[in-house]
Amino acid sequence: MSRPLAVHTVPGMHRPLPRRSAHSRPRRLAAATVAGLLLAVGAAGAAGAAGAAPAALASNGSPEASAPSPTQLVEDYRAVYGTPGAAAAIITDTGVERVTSGQDGEGREVSASTPFRIASISKSMTATAVMLLVERGEFGLDDPVAQLLPEFRLDDPRAGEITVRQLLQHRSGLSIRTNDEYALPPAGSAEEAVARLANRHLAWDPGSQFEYHNTNYAIAARLVEVVAGQPFDEFLETELFAPLGMTDTLATEGCSDEVPGVADGYEVVLGFAVDVPEMPGLCAGNGGVISTLDDLVRWMRFNTGATIGLLGADSLATLHQATAGSDGYALGWQDRRTPSGVPLVGHGGTLATWTGDVVFAPGDGTAVVVLTNAAGSPGELSANLLATVTGDPVLPIENPFTALNAVLLALTIVIGILLILAIVRAPRWARRRVFARRPLVVLRLLPIAAIVVGGALLPMLMNANTGLVTNWVVTLWLLPMAAILGLVCVGFGLAALVCRAASYARARRRAAAR
Numbered sequence: 001m002s003r004p005l006a007v008h009t010v011p012g013m014h015r016p017l018p019r020r021s022a023h024s025r026p027r028r029l030a031a032a033t034v035a036g037l038l039l040a041v042g043a044a045g046a047a048g049a050a051g052a053a054p055a056a057l058a059s060n061g062s063p064e065a066s067a068p069s070p071t072q073l074v075e076d077y078r079a080v081y082g083t084p085g086a087a088a089a090i091i092t093d094t095g096v097e098r099v100t101s102g103q104d105g106e107g108r109e110v111s112a113s114t115p116f117r118i119a120s121i122s123k124s125m126t127a128t129a130v131m132l133l134v135e136r137g138e139f140g141l142d143d144p145v146a147q148l149l150p151e152f153r154l155d156d157p158r159a160g161e162i163t164v165r166q167l168l169q170h171r172s173g174l175s176i177r178t179n180d181e182y183a184l185p186p187a188g189s190a191e192e193a194v195a196r197l198a199n200r201h202l203a204w205d206p207g208s209q210f211e212y213h214n215t216n217y218a219i220a221a222r223l224v225e226v227v228a229g230q231p232f233d234e235f236l237e238t239e240l241f242a243p244l245g246m247t248d249t250l251a252t253e254g255c256s257d258e259v260p261g262v263a264d265g266y267e268v269v270l271g272f273a274v275d276v277p278e279m280p281g282l283c284a285g286n287g288g289v290i291s292t293l294d295d296l297v298r299w300m301r302f303n304t305g306a307t308i309g310l311l312g313a314d315s316l317a318t319l320h321q322a323t324a325g326s327d328g329y330a331l332g333w334q335d336r337r338t339p340s341g342v343p344l345v346g347h348g349g350t351l352a353t354w355t356g357d358v359v360f361a362p363g364d365g366t367a368v369v370v371l372t373n374a375a376g377s378p379g380e381l382s383a384n385l386l387a388t389v390t391g392d393p394v395l396p397i398e399n400p401f402t403a404l405n406a407v408l409l410a411l412t413i414v415i416g417i418l419l420i421l422a423i424v425r426a427p428r429w430a431r432r433r434v435f436a437r438r439p440l441v442v443l444r445l446l447p448i449a450a451i452v453v454g455g456a457l458l459p460m461l462m463n464a465n466t467g468l469v470t471n472w473v474v475t476l477w478l479l480p481m482a483a484i485l486g487l488v489c490v491g492f493g494l495a496a497l498v499c500r501a502a503s504y505a506r507a508r509r510r511a512a513a514r
Contacts, residue, residue: 068394073384074099080399081376082268084275085110087293090385091304091360091367096297104373105263105275112293113248115262116371117278118356119349121296122251122289124303124319125236126217127168127332129224131315132239134164138227141165141318149223151191155199162206164223167216168331169323174213175203181215182281182474189253190222190232190284210327214286217332221285232284243310244302246295255283255351262290265353266374269480270405273374279352279477287351296369300358303345304365320345320362338383339392348379352477357382366390375401375478408481412488415451419492422448423499430503434511441504448496455489458482 068076074088078101085102087110100110108114134141139148145167146152146160153159162172176182179200187193193215203211221232228235233251241249252259256278264275281287291299301307305316319331328335336344336359346359357378360367368385370378377397384394422429433441454461459475459482476483 067388068384070097070099070385070388071101073381073388073394074101077376077378077381077384077397078102080397081372081374081401082271082273082399083372083374083376084266084268084273085114085373086381087112087114087116087369087371088381088385089293089297089369090389091297091300091365091369092389093365098293098297100293102373105265108263110373115248115259115290115292116356116373117255117262117265117287117351117354118289118291118296118371119283119287119351119354120214121347121349121356121358122283122285122287123217124332124347124358125240125251125289125299126220126224126285127319128311129232129236129240130164130168130220131311131319131331133224133227135312135315139164141168145219145223149194149219149226151226152194152197152219152222154197154201156201158202158205164220165331166206167220167223169210169326169329170212170216171207171210171326172213172216172219173202173204173206173208174200174215175211176213178203179213179215181213184280184473186254186280187218187282190218190225190282193218193282193284194222207325210325210329212329214282217286218282218284224285233288236289240310241295244298244307246291246298249289249291249295251284252288252290253282253284255279255281255287257288259290263373265351267353267477267480268374270402270409276353276477278354279473283351287349293369293371296358296371300360300367300369304360304362304367306365338386338390339395340390342390344386346379346382350375359383359386361386361390404479405481408479408485412481412485415485416488416492419448419451419488419496422496423492426496426499426503427507429500430507433504434507445497445500448493448500451489452493452497455486455493458486458489 070088070090074086077083078086083102085104086100088099089112090097098112100112100114102110104110104114130141133139142163142165144160145162145164148164158173166172174197179197187196197215197219203209224235225232228239230238233253236251241247250259264277266273267276268274298307302310303316303320305313311319320333322328322330322335330345333345333347336346338344338361342361342363344359344361346357349356352375354373355376355378356369356371358367358369359379359382366386366389368382370382370385372378376399380395380397384397386392387394433444459472472483472486475486
């Protein structure tokens, strides 16, 4: 992120401008703008700290501060992240406390029956669907997937060793390094996702390493379809949702599939929220469930053992228990702990415009559900809500995107101003270099060319080590300010190059005609 900043200065002239000429005003304006933006970034950081203050004050144990209520915790979280709508529930053996706040993407008040895309919380449901078939004797968790699903083939002989359990534990050897699951266009179904693996390789031996990879659960969904002989969404509806009374829950194949009654989520940048469609992607098996707060309360009661009959106790425990070498990941669930060390089981969910989290304590059945219609960190809110029951400290919540977006905005404005100056002053720049050697003129254009290239490659440069963000579509949805910065670098940068080149050519022609 710092490299483009180093080349933002417009290339210098052959001689300095007079100290107080009219041409120094743009530079003074740019300098003043930079100073103002730096102050704005500092203010944004202070605002982020202030946003975390309510929870921090409430947990400091001072006589003046009382423990925050669940409603206050939800409102504090919404204030910090600018979340337009949220729904949460605390489930104990004495009942359920629900908190709903804000609005959905169509301006309707959020309620316990408002539908939310629950993203990767869906994985716990896919794993349960698999376990239902295991209990019925259709296959075992340690059976090779290739034997159960003949269409599952990779250009790697090790793929035949991958077991059902390894898929659900993200230990199959599939990796973003060898299977870019964010490539566009996305697969349209779990069947297509499996077919696309035919020319892929594993990153490592099955069972040897953990890497969270959504395609594992798309394969699991396809396995359910083939073994059960019906579409995955129908299987979930008839065999899982209906028996649990989850009548307002359904599953989609695409992350952005339109569903009647389901409003768009939101992008929130520097406090401004805009409802937008979800980013295109394949969510079959790994993130496609749409549910409500009330239905997820039913889901959590099932997982805590309060609802008996759908799965045996041993099978339910297998879903929740991580094994050695799985990095704390069970089957669609993850190990967690409270600050005081109490074991928990939970799972988060993140799409571009929706986030959520569910967590429960296996010991006493206490559970929390959090659903939001924007990006954020709902796991922190669920931990704080759970703390109101367990007596653990309520921790402050900070939004790292506040400062990041402020910095990106500052860079965007500064680079934009400098490139606009380069465009406006292109004729003067060309006149000063009309008799210069062409190689030197070309060198003078390289800094702006570097800005253009850096802007075009920004999605890859931002996550060069992880490979998670490799295209403009993903960047636009996940970090809009970065996409805007890149577009400014490319658009204004190209314009500056064209203006300087055209002005130089005209200046040369005029000089030759004299």
